[in-house]
Each structure stands twice: as structure tokens, then as C-alpha cells.
Amino acid sequence: MPEHLLIAPSILAADFARLADEARAVEGAADWLHVDVMDYHFVPNLTIGLPVVQSLRKATTLPFDCHLMIDEPARWATAYAEAGAYNVTFHAEAATDPVAIAKDLRAAGSRAGLAIDRDTPVEGYLDLLQHFDLLLVMTIKAGFGGQAFLPELLDKVRTARRHVDTGHLELRIEVDGGVAEDTIAACAEAGADTFVAGTAVYGADDPAAAVRKLRARAAAATR
Numbered sequence: 001m002p003e004h005l006l007i008a009p010s011i012l013a014a015d016f017a018r019l020a021d022e023a024r025a026v027e028g029a030a031d032w033l034h035v036d037v038m039d040y041h042f043v044p045n046l047t048i049g050l051p052v053v054q055s056l057r058k059a060t061t062l063p064f065d066c067h068l069m070i071d072e073p074a075r076w077a078t079a080y081a082e083a084g085a086y087n088v089t090f091h092a093e094a095a096t097d098p099v100a101i102a103k104d105l106r107a108a109g110s111r112a113g114l115a116i117d118r119d120t121p122v123e124g125y126l127d128l129l130q131h132f133d134l135l136l137v138m139t140i141k142a143g144f145g146g147q148a149f150l151p152e153l154l155d156k157v158r159t160a161r162r163h164v165d166t167g168h169l170e171l172r173i174e175v176d177g178g179v180a181e182d183t184i185a186a187c188a189e190a191g192a193d194t195f196v197a198g199t200a201v202y203g204a205d206d207p208a209a210a211v212r213k214l215r216a217r218a219a220a221a222t223r
């Protein structure tokens, strides 16, 4: 288990008219800024794309954790790396050759993440994880923020954690969807080390304080 637990607030729950301010509101408290890119095809929702990511990159010091919920990730993913994303995660369900995309992402200067949606078993992807820096396990159905956390999906985190630890892989295991003060401990106990939280951070009066509370809960659960 990596020693450092990372908290990545999702700007999906932020005020899109004030994205730069919303990003800066969690600087110093958060580790990464989670940027949800949705294309209205892979998921039935539409958010932001490359031009907004390029502009926002100049507005904050936080590393970007881009979560691409898009069709044809092979066509678009490296552009997010070139825009300065620290990590670019794409969905296994949308990719025909995930390992090739991971190699392209690393060559373009970012880390590579593989995401699996609610209905996708993890077992078929375990052997690919050696080519990735991060596995994102959705803890909801991808597409919308503010949904209820699905605890049964943590079995995938447990399976991935066993695989990572026995294989001594350097891979972060990230959970995304419904992560909040009352659910983050279960995620950490299951073996997640990286936590995306949208509503729990940007729905709070003080987003930075909310990040600190989440981190404390996750740390307490892994002690």
C-alpha cells in the first residue's frame, strides 16, 4: 500500500463559471484536481474538453487528474497529456488497445490511468495493470456527480489491491463516485489510496476543510 493517500476534488461539482477560483480554493489542501471530461457519447452527459483544460492548466498549481469518459480515447488522450495533465485516465470499455494508449500517454509526458465502470469486472484487466500508473474503480455508474456510493463495487478494489501487492506493482488505486465522509473509510480499508470527491468537497461551505476531513478519515482507516 503506498504510504501517501491522495485526495482529488472533482470539479464536476464546482461552479463551472468560476473554475479557476474553485480550483484555487483547494490548493494547499488537495493533492490533485480531478477533471471529468464527458462527451455525450460514452456517457449521456457533456462537460468540458481540451480548450477548457488548457486554460485551467494556467490557473492553478494543482496537478490535473483527467478522467476521460469519452469514446475513442486513442484519438484524444495524448492531447490532455500535452496540455499538461499529470495523469490521464481513460475507460477500458472505450479502448481497443489500452496498453498502446498507456504507452502514448507516458511518451507524451503524463501518467496513464485505466478506468473501469460500474458493470465491468476487474479480473479481465489485472494483467494489463503493469502498464499503468493508476486504476480508477468507479463506485457509481459513470456520467453524473452526486450519486449514491455503491459499496459492493469495493470488491473490485480488494481484488486489485491483492494483485498489486502480490505483484509489487507501482499502481495507485483510485475510487470515484459518492466518496464522502461516511464512505471514504470503507474505500481506504478496501485498499484504495487515491480518492476523488466532487459533491463532498464542492458542496461544502469550506472546500479545503472538507478535503482535510476526508484525508483524516482515510488516514484513520488505514492506521
Ligand SMILES: O=C(CO)[C@H](O)[C@H](O)COP(=O)(O)O
Residues within 6 Å of the ligand: 010, 012, 013, 034, 036, 067, 069, 140, 141, 142, 143, 144, 145, 146, 147, 176, 177, 178, 179, 196, 197, 198, 199, 200
Ligand atoms: O467521474 C465522475 C462521474 O462520472 C465524478 O468524478 C464523480 O461523480 C465525482 O462526483 P461525486 O463525488 O459527486 O460522486
Ligand SMILES: [Fe+2]
Residues within 6 Å of the ligand: 010, 034, 035, 036, 067, 176, 196
Ligand atoms: Fe471522475
